[in-house]
Amino acid sequence: MKTQTKSKNLVVPRKSGFSxxxxxxxxxxxxxxxxxxxxTIYIVSFLVIKTPTDYRKGFxxxxxxxNMLNTLLKTAAKDCSQLTMTELFxxxxxxxxxxxxxxxxxxxxxxxxxxxxxxKTLDKWNMKYEFLAYTDINAPLVKAGSRCLSEKxxxxxxxxxSSATMYAKLDICG
Amino acid sequence: xxxxxxxxxxxxxxxxxxFIFYVKVVKSNIEQEKDEFSQLRSVGVAQRVMFLxxxxxxxxxxxxxxxxxxxxxxxxxSLMKENEVYYYDLLQFSExxxxxxxxxxxxxxxxxxxxxxxxxxxxxxxPISLYNPSTRRYGFGVLAIETFSK
Numbered sequence: 238m239k240t241q242t243k244s245k246n247l248v249v250p251r252k253s254g255f256s257x258x259x260x261x262x263x264x265x266x267x268x269x270x271x272x273x274x275x276x277t278i279y280i281v282s283f284l285v286i287k288t289p290t291d292y293r294k295g296f297x298x299x300x301x302x303x304n305m306l307n308t309l310l311k312t313a314a315k316d317c318s319q320l321t322m323t324e325l326f327x328x329x330x331x332x333x334x335x336x337x338x339x340x341x342x343x344x345x346x347x348x349x350x351x352x353x354x355x356x357k358t359l360d361k362w363n364m365k366y367e368f369l370a371y372t373d374i375n376a377p378l379v380k381a382g383s384r385c386l387s388e389k390x391x392x393x394x395x396x397x398x399s400s401a402t403m404y405a406k407l408d409i410c411g
Numbered sequence: 412x413x414x415x416x417x418x419x420x421x422x423x424x425x426x427x428x429x430f431i432f433y434v435k436v437v438k439s440n441i442e443q444e445k446d447e448f449s450q451l452r453s454v455g456v457a458q459r460v461m462f463l464x465x466x467x468x469x470x471x472x473x474x475x476x477x478x479x480x481x482x483x484x485x486x487x488x489s490l491m492k493e494n495e496v497y498y499y500d501l502l503q504f505s506e507x508x509x510x511x512x513x514x515x516x517x518x519x520x521x522x523x524x525x526x527x528x529x530x531x532x533x534x535x536x537x538p539i540s541l542y543n544p545s546t547r548r549y550g551f552g553v554l555a556i557e558t559f560s561k
Contacts (some may be wrong), residue, residue: 274425281436285436287443289446289447292451292454293450293453293535296454296457297535304538305538308477308538312540312550313514313548314514315513315514350513358512358536358553
């Protein structure tokens with residue numbers, strides 16, 4: 238009888254100690270499995286999931302600034318003896334000898350026409366932009382839109398004038 | 412026996428979760444590729460329209476870039492209606508229109524073949540010069556190309 242009780246007394250604490258250790262091992266294994274799973278998901282998300290490429294945006298932004306400026310400079314002013322916008326900008330930089338049939342000088346007419354065109358295009362398409370025509374960038378002759386605060390697509394077009402070179406610059410933001 | 416079943420159950424659950432994850436990733440990649448393909452198609456159609464000889468300005472056989480001849484538009488419209496199959500190969504499911512913004516406002520529908528129940532639609536607006544050969548003056552216009560895809 239004595240031996241039986243002894244053996245019973247010996248077995249009980251050993252059994253409970255083994256159970257706790259095994260539980261800890263399983264918990265450790267579970268943590269390892271979760272970590273491996275997370276690492277796999279992280280790696281797979283980098284390797285398999287591709288970042289989307291916006292081909293159209295690249296094409297549109299590349300075409301837009303240059304086409305906009307080229308087209309604007311070629312456009313004939315309806316109230317200024319059909320002079321082109323380039324000729325109006327040139328006159329604006331060279332002393333404003335031209336007065337249009339609506340009474341505006343070349344600088345004012347060019348600015349109002351540019352603003353009118355941008356209103357019906359870039360503003361309508363919710364695009365931010367800055368247009369400048371200048372000989373000295375710190376004192377622009379014609380200005381439309383507001384400065385781009387971050388990324389921009391820019392097009393600079395040199396226009397020859399008698400004294401130096403003036404520039405027409407269009408920045409499309411974003 | 413019970414332990415083996417439990418382990419196998421957990422194993423298969425993990426396999427199923429992994430498979431679902433993989434399928435979702437592949438599905439999203441396919442959707443993405445489909446979207447990229449639609450975008451490329453839209454860019455392709457836009458470029459084809461910009462360089463259509465039926466619309467492009469030319470003088471003494473010299474082509475002017477980014478320019479559309481106003482006098483060619485009417486003929487191009489009727490030509491595209493008469494040769495629908497040929498232009499469908501070029502422009503597919505899309506709508507092409509030209510709007511004059513300055514000096515006077517005007518609009519021309521060049522090609523129209525929309526897709527019913529389309530899933531995505533891309534609108535590309537390209538500023539373009541509109542040349543009037545009779546006055547030899549340029550106006551400011553916008554070439555709008557809408558492409559549809561399922």
